[in-house]
Amino acid sequence: MSDDTSLNLFQQQEANRRRTVLLVIGFVAFFAWLGFGGDYIYYLSTRGAPGAAYHHVFPWFGIALTVVALLTAWYAYATGPEKVLWSTGARAVVDPTDPQEKQLVNVVEEMAIAAGIPRPRIWIVDDPDPNAFATGTDPLHAHVAVTRGLLALCSREELQAVVGHELGHVKNLDVRLMTMLAALVGAVALMHDGATRVLRGGANLGGGGGSRGGGKKGGAGPLLLILLVVWILSWILAPIITQILALAVSRKREYLADAMSAQFTRNPLALAGALQKIEGAGAPTAAIKRGAAHLCITDPLGRRLTAREGLFADALATHPPMAKRIAILRGMGYAQLKKEGGGVA
């Protein structure tokens, strides 16, 4: 069994490394397209202008946006975990005093040993709804956060199972991809808002310029129009695309993290119990915003989509249906019991 899971783990780590690189490349390429595409459109539209008028030859926009994208990606990688934690208002548990926090620290230490990774930094989110998430770039720079609600609701074993699930994400490098995604989704949303404002202002100017030189650039007309439409669509669709990316990337790995938790604790029924309790609590986790939703053990937005599987839910929910996760864990638990029972009998 251990050989099997380790192979899985290795593949998952590789896949996560590769996907993170692809994500960054895609991110930069997208911005390059926005920049250079804009340059090209501007070039086409000023090409036929009279000699004295402005000719857009040097791709300033493209270079500027590519540089901005590269800097953003670097910044996201360097500060993504901090930003995610900051956005949820988590506070670090450094010197635990009350027994609940002490227990959390102990449980995280235990699971770090079981997972064979260094102890991550521990955070508590002051929110009454039970939830937990992990972030970081690799096992050496990892963070685990749980809500107060989770501490209050779960037994020691259940807390252990939930922490095991989160450390599963840390160990197979899910955190790197997911944190990067969260940071980039945030960056795109921010830039999109800013750019829309600029574009709206710029559209008026551009319209004025176009009507002046309108008669002379007829040859480039259809191409220019198509480019312009695609380009504007890209701007509009950017946040939606990144959102869908965030959704698609997070569901399958929840099952894997559940399995890893079971491997660490050797107690799949504890995680099943914890998920049941978390599901029962059901209220949305107010402290956790949309951008970090895909990092959590259960959908913090309380969307009912998580309740079923299907084409629509598959496309839009960040998490697999809870009932299915619980059923799989129960299956593992019964298989384990049967095996142990068989040994005795």
Next chain:
Amino acid sequence: MFSWILLLVIAGGVVWLIGAYNGLVSLKNQTLNAFKQIDVQLKRRHDLIPNLVNAVKGAMEFERSTLEAVIQARNQAVKVNATGPEGIKQISQAENALSSALQRLMVVVEQYPQLKATGNIGQLQEELTSTENKVAFARQLYNDTATQYNTKQQQFPTNMVAGLAKAQPADLWEIEDQAEKAVPQVDLSMKPKV
């Protein structure tokens, strides 16, 4: 043409050899590291026990034998100064004895509510639970890693490189717990287990 194919086959063989060799060495080091982890956790446990015994001593005068068994098992375990996976049989015997002594003590502590009421014991109990879990999980990680290492050594075709990589089968940490060896008792009284 033929020589090219031969060259390719040899090159492939060399690449595989390097990979298999390095894989075994890496697993060997992981096994050693996992063993170190157990050692670290055992040290913690040995340091914790005197505190625990001191804390309950006053209230449990009449449970002297239980306490003495714990102290004795602890001292016995500290004395075993075998290092490395070679001494695993020795270490595991002493530590398993300590585990069962501690389990008996915890069962006894559960029977004294006034003892549990003082916050100190509650904290110590949590510490002890955590320490026991840490030992258990470190052991689990070691056994998993060692099993993986052993399997790799025995499997074809990696077994051909095993000698070259000086790979030796690693001993597993056997769990010889009385509680786990004992015949399970069927209790139909529906009382919660202590």
